[in-house]
Amino acid sequence: MGKSRTKRFKRPQFSPTGNCQAEAAAANGTEGEEEDGPAAELLEKLQHPSAEVRECACAGLARLVQQQPVLPGLARRDAVRKLGPLLLDPSLAVRETAAGALRNLSACGGFDVCDDMVTKDIMTPLVALLKECSAGLDSNDMSPQEKKDKNKDSIENIANEAVNVLWNICECSSRAVSIFNKEGCLEIVLNYLSRFSTNVDLAISVAYCLQTVTEDNPELLKSFSAAGLHVLESAMLSPVSSMEYVLLKTLVAGTIWNLKDLIPSKSQAEIINAVLKILSEVLEMDAGETVIQMKVAETQRLKTAAETEEIVENANGDAFIEDDAMEEMPHKRKARRKTFVSDLLPPTDKELRQITALLSAQQTALEIIVNMCCSEDPSDDEWEELSSSDESDVFMETSFSECDGQLLSPLCLSHEVHAALTNYLIPKKVIEKTSFPNNIAVDLCSKSPTWKPLIRKMNTLQCRALVCLQSLVSLLDVDHLGGAPALQTLAQHLSQLLFSQPDFTKHTDFLEAISSALRALLQTMASKNISQCMTPDQLMTLCKTGICNSNTGVRVNVVSILGITGSVLAKEDGTLETLKTIGCFLLEVATKDPSLVVAGEALDALFDVFADGKEAERASIHIKLLPALKEFQPIFKMKMRKEGRGKYSPEQLCVLDNVKMNLRRFITYQETVEKRLIS
Structure with missing residues (x-):
């Protein structure tokens, strides 16, 4: 729990909307520029009386924080304390963009920035926002007009951004995890998770957060009720209708593994088998072949959409345009088609979302298996005993x-885990993943700017498989x-x-x-x-x-x-x-x-x-x-x-x-x- 942990896999820091590395700034020609100017201007606009101006300022900061050189300047100008109150702004749009800016800041800033955010009391408005969103989604006594005004979709979007901020901070700060425990955040996020059938994106964010806060957190384990465990069970056993649900089930399986100490000993084997069955099914999927299939599907969909657009334009032209005006059509058609295609680019590209979810699910599955193989850290007495031992070699x-x-710490496995790993052929499936990525899939992704980032994800998956293999070889007979x-x-x-x-x-x-x-x-x-x-x-x-x-x-x-x-x-x-x-x-x-x-x-x-x-x-x-x-x-x-x-x-x-x-x-x-x- 917190940033002192080093032995287990942790989620790499990332920006949900772009590359948050310093190289990105260099590539965009912003490296070395004086960033205090735009940062100061945007921070000043956060206090503007117009909600639209405040919203634009938050959106600008969300983009700006992805450039590493600006982070110290934002810290000097107390950006966190200025963004924090906007989480409770009267405007829902401002709340969402403020949460988005904080999400990017916490993702790109890493441990130090997240710890600073906790020091500057970001958790107080963040927890209040999460509670308000939960209450808003639970309101069943609104009139139709009130429901429209409340804008359920906006509330869920705000909740999703806020949960991501919570997840980022709790992953980097043990103090944030303590606040999560004391403020009853568990009940709030479980309420969000219970909506997995209607909002899988929000459920996935919650599942990531839960997997983080339930690791080595005995205080939180005491707070889990039968109803909370039932929510997790329902999500883990949900039918798979898309790759997003594959990812959700994998993340929930990881959370349930973290909660294994709550499970009665007579049910331990059953739970372990249920978790490893899911991980086995996830690893069995051929991600390389899926990349190829999804790329072909995307190409065909865009081609069909473009042809449909052209047919519609031709029909309109036949009905309303005189023959002597037909020469202008190619130009108009080209402009409209370009707009149409651009509207389909990520993040709305469903094929890209699907394969990204699958790669994330398989990476998570491998990380869970590695974490299963890690015993607890030895106590000081154990270290002293080992230090004085003649068997030091x-x-x-x-x-x-x-x-x-x-x-x-030395690796160990319980009999139940050992049996489940072998019964579900986990070693075989992990070895298969070490050969990933598929050369054809890599070639396809390299030719598409929007798909090219998947190559790095595929390489990461291979590395995770190799580390997982190391653990299995060290443990199994x-x-x-x-x-x-x-x-x-x-x-x-x-x-x-x-x-x-x-x-x-x-x-x-x-x-x-x-x-x-x-x-x-x-x-x-x-x-x-x-x-x-x-x-x-x-x-x-x-x-x-x-x-x-x-x-x-x-x-x-x-x-x-x-x-x-x-x-x-x-x-x-x-x-x-x-x-x-x-x-x-x-x-x-x-x-x-x-x-x-x-x-x-x-x-x-x-x-x-x-x-x-x-x-x-x-x-x-x-x-x-x-x-x-x-x-x-x-x-x-x-x-x-x-x-x-x-x-x-x-x-x-x-x-x-x-x-x-x-x-x-x-x-x-x-x-x-x-x-x-x-x-």
């Missing part, structure tokens, strides 16, 4: 992070993964996936995800004495490329992969030269990498590779491992003293402390080896 292997150098032949086939698949892309080094997210999956797979294969499939050349290519990456997680992964492979080779004959190459590489990383986390992982890999085996002993003498480590030992200690407390988390320091202790032990062991070999 085992602890490091299971606990070092694959994600940007952060620590993960080899037999449940298909046995040794299946793991060897999977290793070949991942190697081909990696080396078939000549520019894989440019895609850090992909490189981190696939190196994480390879690391877990090779570790499992090594522990079961299953022969590995990567050639020495492939291995060194991956490692030399990965170690130059700026992402700490990538460097940690490739070093670990090298340690796993080296420890296997150390027990085989005729591997001296390869072990020398591996040892020299790991020594260089340990002594030169700027990150202590990576250096620690490299040292740990050296301990694994040169801990046993005749070839390893000979290689250690050749590369002068002992004097190199003796020279580096005081440097490593000094770096830990100088940099450790300020740059690294307590968990990382715990692991590094184990590395320091093991380094001392390993030097003693190497001294014994060297004396024996020399004598």
Whole structure:
């Protein structure tokens, strides 16, 4: 809950109406401009007596906040405190655009901006607005004219924008989640969710919000009534009439997983099966084929619409235009057709909405599965016990992070989850998603400006599948993964996936995800004495490329992969030269990498590779491992003293402390080896 959580998937920040990255500003020619001018003017207009002027100012700010350089200026000018009261403006249109501006601000600004919004008390008018909208939608005693004046559609639109603001802020701020709990927001958003059959967009926004606020929030769990659980159950079991409903069901399934502690133990297996059945059905859909089908459908629809428009114009021309005026028709027809087609572009493009919903549903399903595989964070006592344990090398292997150098707690699965994962063929379906995206689908999307953003979504889906695969390989028995032949086939698949892309080094997210999956797979294969499939050349290519990456997680992964492979080779004959190459590489990383986390992982890999085996002993003498480590030992200690407390988390320091202790032990062991070999 809140921004301190790092181990589980979190929704990436996004702008609902455009690219909120600084690159967007540069592309639009706005980078480097003085933004205080338009920001100051728009903020001043928020106080204008005319509702129309206030509405236009809010709309202008909604666009402006998507440019990263303007955010500090808006903060200086107290934009949040000026927009907040407009959430309760007498004009419904102003309320909606003010909520839209705050939605974009919270999405594009990230953790710091959201935390600042809570500090500036945005939650007070936001909660009041949510309550008013809920009451307005529940009013059944209005006259027909009053209902028209209230404008139910507008109220639902306002509620949708407000829920998105709430969702963004609660995802970034634990204080916002506490306010959500205390102010009874749960009942309000469940009321919105109950309208899923008539307003799926609002229901999806609520489902995203609920999935966020129910994670690790025992206080909120106490507030769930039987009626609230029934609303969730109804939404999860709703019939699928569109891809939006597929997304809704997936999100609700994630929320129900977060609420599993509320479920009586006798019903746990039933609920887990219901959740994983939905996730399995979502992952079974062929997103690549759906992209192709939807693009063809869109093309045909636009063509038919254009032909229909032309027929109507021809009919009108025959009835009302004289022959000598016919020469002007082509020009008029072209202008009208252009307007007609432009009206059909996103966000109203139904095919694009459908495929976007499916991709989001599949990404969410993969993230839920990964979260299922995460145990709770160890307590301080557990960390202390692990830190003093003699089994620190085992602890490091299971606990070092694959994600940007952060620590993960050891993975575990209950019997019910384990059984459901295998019964619904989740590993098979996840592996299939690692091959995504479909080349034909990518080609189609690349040719359409409105569909091109889907390529990034498809790439993200592939990365999520690879991370999910990593968790499953770490958790499931080899037999449940298909046995040794299946793991060897999977290793070949991942190697081909990696080396078939000549520019894989440019895609850090992909490189981190696939190196994480390879690391877990090779570790499992090594522990079961299953022969590995990567050639020495492939291995060194991956490692030399990965170690130059700026992402700490990538460097940690490739070093670990090298340690796993080296420890296997150390027990085989005729591997001296390869072990020398591996040892020299790991020594260089340990002594030169700027990150202590990576250096620690490299040292740990050296301990694994040169801990046993005749070839390893000979290689250690050749590369002068002992004097190199003796020279580096005081440097490593000094770096830990100088940099450790300020740059690294307590968990990382715990692991590094184990590395320091093991380094001392390993030097003693190497001294014994060297004396024996020399004598």
